[in-house]
Amino acid sequence: MIHQQPAGRTSNSNPPTGSQICIVGGGFGGLYTALYLQKYRHLRNSQITLIEPKGRFLFTPMMYELITDELKEWEIAPTYSSLLAGTNVSWLQTRAEAVDLQRQVVTVTGGDSIAYDYLVLATGADSRPVDIPGVDQHTLTFRSLDDALSLKARLSQLLQVQAMGPQASAAPVYVTVIGGGPSGVELAGKVSDYLGARGQITLVDRGATILKPFEKGLRRLAQQALARRDIRVLTETSVAAVSADTVTIEAGGEQQVLLSHLTLWAVGTQPNPWLGEQAVDHNEQGQRLTRRSLQLIDHDNVFVLGDSADVRGSKRNAAPNTAQAAYQAASRVAANLAAMTRGRSPKPFNYLHLGDMVTLGVGDAGLWSFGITLGGRIAALCRRGVYIFRMPTRRHRAKVARRALGELGRAVFLPWRKRRDPGYES
Ligand SMILES: Cc1cc2nc3c(=O)[nH]c(=O)nc-3n(C[C@H](O)[C@H](O)[C@H](O)COP(=O)(O)OP(=O)(O)OC[C@H]3O[C@@H](n4cnc5c(N)ncnc54)[C@H](O)[C@@H]3O)c2cc1C
Structure with a gap:
């Protein structure tokens, strides 16, 4: 069992006397659970451990503002040490490698293990691999702070390189954004504003419309904003291949090759792999099935939330894979932990879609x-x-x-x- 303080560990001054709560993943699900737990006085002497390998939390909904310098890195990516200062949460900057649900132990990189009474798993999701030639080698994703910084550096480089080309200042920069969901639409708008008149942006989606799950009025606003920026929107169009400077698209059985100096991939995610040594019930995407209380089926002391969970129960309450759903679930997990440590029953999670x-x-x-x-x-x-x-x-x-x-x-x-x-x- 772990006793020493690894680098990146914030310490708490009270010796733990209460329950040991281990949280894996410091995103919207995990970090917010740790912070909501601070509301409960009787948990002050609990040992709360947050296992998260990254040094900074990422407020993903505002990542786009980094491209256009509307926000600074410190605003959307504060360090865990600053966020957890003054709390009773010990942050272990490492990865969880395995979870033994029977022995109630989490093993981290390097082999140390952390015993728990209650476990919260919130390991999130990552880009789903696809079988389209060139996507892995020639597209940029937009999921991490590094992705945002790489994108910005690439855009600035493209503006400089194209300005040195034969037609100098008039040379356009061609960008293709693949995926017409919120991420693709938001990226297209910000990249267009960054490149200004030199940007030639194409947004490609295989569905009949962009922002499919959104309300009609919001979709219309987005279409108008894209049109104002001369962003070309190609729906019912799929991507057949990507190279360093082209994207081959397919629509109505015909293929076309688009010039693309930069191709952004904003399609599909999958939950990060299950860490448990024992298999648990999951859906087709690999999300772990939980009861409405967010407890893992058959494991009362394990909670799963966020993008890696599928809350079972009434359809009305099904939570989407969003930050909005994850932090609402975090509040419920914290309340349920507080109840259970007092011998009370957990309550169901009711997702409320705020907009x-x-x-x-x-x-x-x-x-x-x-x-x-x-x-x-x-x-x-x-x-x-x-x-x-x-x-x-x-x-x-x-x-x-x-x-x-x-x-x-x-x-x-x-x-x-x-x-x-x-x-x-x-
Ligand atoms: C660019 C972008 C924009 C978005 N915009 C919005 C938006 O506008 N509105 C909205 O509601 N949602 C938005 N989302 C979705 C939102 O970010 C996710 O739904 C939300 O982060 C899910 O929370 P989570 O806790 O499940 O996962 P995350 O927030 O992804 O956190 C998972 C954490 O687990 C850690 N982790 C993974 N594996 C391990 C391991 N083995 N050991 C320890 N730690 C591990 C990761 O490092 C990560 O910090 C956006 C996402 C992206 C990428």
């Missing part, structure tokens, strides 16, 4: 919530406000909100000041 929001370029967004659809700058402001409110910890929210308010103040004050005094320099 959908998409960024549609710089200073533009679309949102739908409880029958109301909003677009443009006002939607962009609301989206930013809602996401700041959803960020982890009060301290981090306050830091991000201060910068947003400062920016808003400058956006309002500067034009007013310049109108009064045309010689005014900011």
Whole structure:
């Protein structure tokens, strides 16, 4: 069993006397469970361990803003050590390699093991591998902080290289975004705004429409935003192959080769592999089946949530694979853990769909919530406000909100000041 403090471990000052709670995965499901557990006084002396190999949490819904410099890395990717400071959560910066449900032990990289009374598994999902020639070698994904930084570096490089070409400044940069779900649409808008008039963006989706699961008004707003940016949208079109500078597409039985200096892959995910030594029930995608209380079927002391879980029970409550569902589930897991450690019964998780929001370029967004659809700058402001409110910890929210308010103040004050005094320099 583990006793020493590995690098990257935040320590808690109270010796543990209560239950040992082990959380695997520090994303929306795992980190938010650890933070929600702080609300329960009787758990203050529990040993809560968070196993997460990355150094920084990633607020994925706002990753797109890194491309256009609307947000800074520290805002959407705060370090775990800063987020967990002052809590009773010990962060182990390592990977969980195996879980033994019978012995109640998690083994981490290097062979150390952590015993638990309660286990929370929130290991998330990753891109689903596909069998299309060239996709692995010639496309960029957009799921991690490294992906966002690589994309930005590649876009800047493309602008420089193309500017040195035979037609110099007029040379267009061709980008193909594959996948017309929220991620593909949001990427297309931001990449277009980054490249400006030089960008020639094509969005490809094999379905009949983009943003299929979204409400009609929101889809229309997105289509208009893409049209304003001259982004070509090809629906009912599939991808047959990708090379370093082309994408071969297929529609109506005909193939066509598109020039593409950069191809972005925004299609399909699959849950990260099950870590258990014993097999458990799962669905076709590999998501682990849980009861409505989010407890693993046949294992009362194990909770699974987020993208790697499939909550069984009434269809009405089925939770989608979103951050919104994961942090709602985290609140329920924390409440159920608090109840069970007091000998009470866990309660079912009821997912409440609060709405959908998409960024549609710089200073533009679309949102739908409880029958109301909003677009443009006002939607962009609301989206930013809602996401700041959803960020982890009060301290981090306050830091991000201060910068947003400062920016808003400058956006309002500067034009007013310049109108009064045309010689005014900011
Ligand atoms: C670019 C992008 C934009 C998105 N935008 C939105 C949005 O606007 N709205 C929305 O609701 N959702 C959005 N999502 C989806 C949302 O991010 C996920 O649904 C959510 O993160 C799922 O939470 P999770 O806890 O299951 O997984 P994650 O948040 O992915 O966390 C999983 C964590 O587990 C860790 N992990 C994995 N394996 C191990 C292991 N063996 N040991 C230890 N740790 C491990 C990983 O490092 C990771 O930190 C977006 C996703 C992406 C990629």
